[in-house]
Amino acid sequence: MQKIFRLSPAAFTARAAAVVLLAAALGACATSPAPDSPGAGTSLNQAQTGGPGRWELVxxxxxxxxLKSIPHGDNGQxxxxxxxxxxxxxxxTVSGYSGCNRFTGGYGKTATGMRFDRLAGTRMACIAPGGELESALLKAxxxxxVTVGTQPSAGSTGRQIIWKTVDGDLLQFVEREGVGRRGAKMDAQAVASGVEKTVYVDSQRVDCSGVGRQTCYRVRENPGAPWTLWYGPIExxxxxxxxxxxxxxxxxxxxNPPMDASAIRWQLLSVESRTRAN
Structure with a gap:
């Protein structure tokens, strides 16, 4: 028996908005203005919201x-x-999650869109597909x-923007509320209290490169997992x-961490065990 799937009105509206925005962007690609030409930039000021902005690549x-496969919804961070x-x-300043690591840097509007500079980030070892996607994004x-399409907020869908990279790829972002995974809201108390977890720390720190040369912990959250580098302190x-x-x-x-600092903070609650290496 053939199954028939029906979209809710909200989901249909969101899907239609995304299709219209992408179609507009594809049309703009054919006639997009020369880089840095005066007045070529597209603005979302008509739907401007105050304070920080949080945007998800969808x-x-x-x-x-x-299409590149990107994580969203229940498909990862x-x-x-x-x-x-x-x-x-x-x-x-801009910060966020690039597919495997956290990053920080600067941003600025150009006549045609957006530029990023002074990018720095954590350097955890990454495996495919997250590592490959992150490398492509940071290179872009x-x-x-170049901004080739924008759309103000439409109900619950949030504002949307499509940027074109120097290689001709189209990146569509949707404005999200809150912090954490999948755009879930988290109140100030939850942000302040954080989450408790068990971590395993290796017996030696190692040289690593962040903004400059430094020494990092080797850590993991599962005894059988590979070691990853922790760039910040363990307070x-x-x-x-x-x-x-x-x-x-x-x-x-x-x-809003400093550019040379981690966006994640670890505070020691207890030492569960100490094992001297042979």
Whole structure:
């Protein structure tokens, strides 16, 4: 028996809005203005909301028309850009999640769209597909984006924008509320209290590269998982080289962190075990 799927009115409206916006963007690609030509930029000021802006990458169409698979919904942690002064601000700082790591940097409006600079981020080891997607995104951000389509808020769908990369790819972002995964709202108390977790810390710190050369912890959240690098401090830990630790920590998100600091904070709650390495 053939199944018939029906969209709710809200879902239908959101789907239709995305189709219209993409169609407008594709049309604009054929007649897009020369980079940095005066007045070529598209603005969302008619739907401007005050304060920071949080945007999720929901669609990546490559220049040949094929789509990249990107995480969103229940398919993993979404790719998020957080603009500290809003997307319509002339300039500011941007931070977010790029597919495997957190990143920070600067942003500024151009006559045709948006540029990013001074990008830095954590350097956790990444495996496909997250690592490949992150590499492609960070490479694309090295050149300015051209705005080829915008749409004000339509009910619950949020404002939308499509940027064109220097290679001709189209990146569609939707404005989201709140913090955390999948655009879920989280109140100030939840952000402040964070979440508790168990982490395993290796017996030696290692050289690593962030904004500059530094020393990092090797950590993991499962005894059988591969080690990853932790660039920030573990607040309250009196680390002794040659001793491996099992720790209970509180993890909280840092709002608008400095460019050379992590967006995630670990505070020691208890030392569950100490094991001296052989």
């Amino acid at each position: 669609r990546w169409q490559q220049a040949d028309g094929t 979404p790719i998020i850009f957080e603009f500290n002064s809003g997307i319509d601000s002339a300039q500011g 951000m090295q050149s300015p984006f 309250g830990l009196d680390f002794e080289p040659g001793v491996a630790y099992t720790l209970r920590v509180r993890e909280t998100r840092v709002e």
